[in-house]
Amino acid sequence: MPLIRTADAIRSMEIRGAGRIARAAAAALRDHAGATETTVKAAFCEEMNWAAALLRSTRPTAVSLPNAIHIVMRGLEDAADAEDARGIVQRNADAFIRSSEEAVSMIATIGANQIRDGDVILTHCNSEAALACIIEAKRQGKKIEVYATEVRPWNQGLLTIRVLNQHEIPTHYIVDSAVRAFINDVDIAIAGADAVCSDGSVINKIGTSQIALAAHEARTRMIVAAETYKFAPRTLAGHTIPIEERPGSEVLAEDLASELPFVRVRNPVFDVTPAAYIDAIVTETGLIPPSYAPFIIRDHLGWDLSMIR
């Protein structure tokens, strides 16, 4: 998919989910590098930096996006010439896409170990990484049931129940506000992540923090499935992650809204779950307590921490 088309698809949520966004951006950079014909290294780098900035601007919260771009663009400045630079981008992108797919498989195996035979699982939104754990548990022959939320206003829960149904996993589909009513029937809640901060807090689809609170109150385990490239290096320096707020028309039809001039719709699409409400994070490198997040950033993201601004 060409660069501009990919940027539009991410912005409009035709491509969504932190992992898919990251892979789509990496593929767009790789293809754009191939399509950029200049033989002048400086012009090539300028074009690629423009492309990276365009992709970065599409959605502000999923750290997978800037991290993937950083990984794909790594080493560009050191290239001998434009051809070398092109090869660097293309190899980095292919390696990132491959490793992000392998990470989901590793997470599936590690996460499935947290699910016991007979467990009832609650999941929220549509997370590839969280679903991979559930599907692997089923593949291992565990008898499981799932509660899946609707996920207003985009109804990502519909995608989730289709996948669960395809794998013949018995599923209860519930509205978001029914979580507390059912949490005592649940053994473990599993969510994905758009970002994991250095203090171990997790940013994910709006409603995740309410689920974590309900789970905490009910003494139900809450785990998060997150590839290491979803950890946010800049949070080590105290930066916060912007929470995307999308148009109110996604929640309330414009004709109805126009009849209610004193009503303003708020539509934040992610929220922050404090580390205290998360029992463990499943990464491809293993199961970690949230407090281990800074070590993942230091040891697995390849960032020069002294350069973080």
Ligand code: RUB
């Ligand atoms: C998607 C969402 C997902 C995470 C993790 O939000 O919150 O839980 O991105 O997904 P949106 P994955 O639909 O607004 O993009 O595990 O697939 O990366």
